[in-house]
Amino acid sequence: MLINIDLQANEPIYEQLKNQIMIRIARKELKPGDGLPSVRRFAADLGINLHTVNKAYQQLKQEGLILIHRQKGVVINPEIPSVDGEYEEKLTRSLRPLIAESACRGMSEAEFTSFCRQLFEQLTGEGDEN
Amino acid sequence: MLINIDLQANEPIYEQLKNQIMIRIARKELKPGDGLPSVRRFAADLGINLHTVNKAYQQLKQEGLILIHRQKGVVINPEIPSVDGEYEEKLTRSLRPLIAESACRGMSEAEFTSFCRQLFEQLTGEGDEN
Amino acid sequence: MLINIDLQANEPIYEQLKNQIMIRIARKELKPGDGLPSVRRFAADLGINLHTVNKAYQQLKQEGLILIHRQKGVVINPEIPSVDGEYEEKLTRSLRPLIAESACRGMSEAEFTSFCRQLFEQLTGEGDEN
Amino acid sequence: MLINIDLQANEPIYEQLKNQIMIRIARKELKPGDGLPSVRRFAADLGINLHTVNKAYQQLKQEGLILIHRQKGVVINPEIPSVDGEYEEKLTRSLRPLIAESACRGMSEAEFTSFCRQLFEQLTGEGDEN
DNA sequence: GTGGTCTAGACCACA
DNA sequence: GTGGTCTAGACCACG
Known part of the structure; x- marks a missing residue:
């Protein structure tokens, strides 16, 4: 999960995170069913706050791109909703x-x-x- | 100058204003050399804050889309810089x-x-x- | 805005807040267009954190019950979406x-x-x- | 005992389990005196944690819907307490x-x-x- | 250990 | 002064 966060940018960090995850899905570097790091782990890796990662995850979840799974943690939705x-x-x-x-x-x-x-x-x- | 401002939108008002002006230029409803209302006038017409109009104008000026003359007022730049x-x-x-x-x-x-x-x-x- | 928050209850505070606001709308104590306190004001009044109020507001906004208005602050949506x-x-x-x-x-x-x-x-x- | 557990749902697994058991009682698919699988067995069948099944059972017991006998195992309470x-x-x-x-x-x-x-x-x- | 919730305090963009 | 964002640190429910 190579993610680059620019703390100086105008774009909110959680947006950068969301976008980079979406890019990786589009690029098939992340495939349906693949797991994403836990909020704590990801936050530590990126050197940002846990809540910031959580906000990105919540929005991706709401857009149907990821699932927050009770046991497996966070995974790419195998059935991403198509364009409506x-x-x-x-x-x-x-x-x-x-x-x-x-x-x-x-x-x-x-x-x-x-x-x-x-x-x-x-x-x-x-x-x-x- | 029919401009619709949506005060509930997430998009900042000055952005909405900028965008709608750009759309009118693209559509040739506003042509190079055409004048725009003064900051005060525009703010009053739209029922928004004077600083908000000013912010939109300043950004449009910096992007080279309009010229702000101290006397002639605000006009669409006759020579809008092309894509760089x-x-x-x-x-x-x-x-x-x-x-x-x-x-x-x-x-x-x-x-x-x-x-x-x-x-x-x-x-x-x-x-x-x- | 008489709101009772029970800090001991199992129900999350932001849920209690959401529910009580919905009850007041249903009861027509809060009518479409009516204003709600700012997050800071409300939080101070209730003795809870600003983020907790914000969370309640964000969810009510997403459900279409309130609008977060750039100037007037938070208001009851005049056109609450009907049952779908x-x-x-x-x-x-x-x-x-x-x-x-x-x-x-x-x-x-x-x-x-x-x-x-x-x-x-x-x-x-x-x-x-x- | 066809039970469907949705690991992605917001509803806790033990709640889902409780609810589905209650639905089956309401539907008379489970009748007073009928037995339920042991905690271990049920957990294995559903592919979930043993503690999760236990939590569901404990709550159902406390609400008077089931009886947990040390020897006879778990059975639907023949005398479910009525509404109080x-x-x-x-x-x-x-x-x-x-x-x-x-x-x-x-x-x-x-x-x-x-x-x-x-x-x-x-x-x-x-x-x-x- | 995981996410969910809450608190506290801070800075910034917007109007 | 408003909401939006970010951080830090804490407790709890869940599994």
Whole structure:
């Protein structure tokens, strides 16, 4: 579990943690059923507070990406819920301002989607490195 | 200047303001050289704090989207700086977590880029719809 | 806002708080749009920690019962979401064990529903006292 | 004894066990005098900890639903105590928040009691369905 | 040992 | 002054 936390960043630590876990799931470095460290263990490893890890876990749990299992501890949900209307709405709200600013700066639709495609491949592709 | 501010949203008000102005620029409802209301005027119109409008303006200025003249007031920058490395970095940082979560939920690259394309068109095209 | 917190009870404090607020909404002592104290104020009044109040508020917000408003602070949601399938499921999960135990002890269906009816009236009825 | 334990659920395992046993009693699948597996046996069958089964049994015993004989093992109490004031109090404490939340969401008294009636029938009637 | 809860005290972004 | 975030340290229920 190589996770890099930037304590100086504006992004809250629990958000960084959430995002890096999601990236690892997308990249299949973390597979459904895989275990995650306990809050205490993870907090110690990362040098952050236990509550901060807990907050990240709680949110991932609520989004259906992980399960908090009474015996096995924390595991990646084997059945991550697929995209629904609610998620599309949320995604739209996040994406719209980014697209707007890019358009302001003269990016064309093709350039923007190509930029996304690149990032997507970079994130999920070459998954066999692990 | 029809601006909708949602005081309940998690998004800070100054961000909402920034985003809506950028959307209007992208949509060409606001064209280079067009004027924006004064801080005081805008704050009064929207029923929000003067400092909040000011914060949005300052950030838009720093990103090069608007110019603040001491006398002529606030205008859309006729020469909005195009995309540079710094902006691409910022965009990447924002986009990556969104892509990661979408990938986790089973969205394919094609679906994601198509989703973006749709939003892009909706935002820039047919600007008279809203 | 007369709220009684029992620090000795098994029920977590934030749950007690949540429940008492919901009871007051059901009883129309708190009406849509009414304000609730700030977390700090409420915590001081109740003699509990600010985070405990915050936890109760966050959960009420997520259930759609309150709004956390950027200016006005915390208010009762004017449009509390009505019962949906998800809520019915949750209600079923809570109710089933209670019904099962009551049935074990010989309560008939009529007795149980009558018991509920009484409680319901006691909770919502005589609402004009305020 | 088909018992389903959900290790991911928020509900403690011993509670799940207690509830499912009570449901089976209510449904007359378990009749007064019927035997239950020994703690060891049950724990092994369910793949859970021995202490967990024991905790469920102890609570059921204390509530008068089962008897634990040193020799004859565990049996359903032939004379389950009927509803008393203490139980009514406990039931009220559990029911009140559920009623309050339902009322908040616009459920009428009739709807709530009808919901309960349905659950009650489903639980006690037609016991051979599951 | 695990997560759940609570407390206390601190800093920051927002308005 | 408000909520949002983070830290630290503590106790308890659960398994």
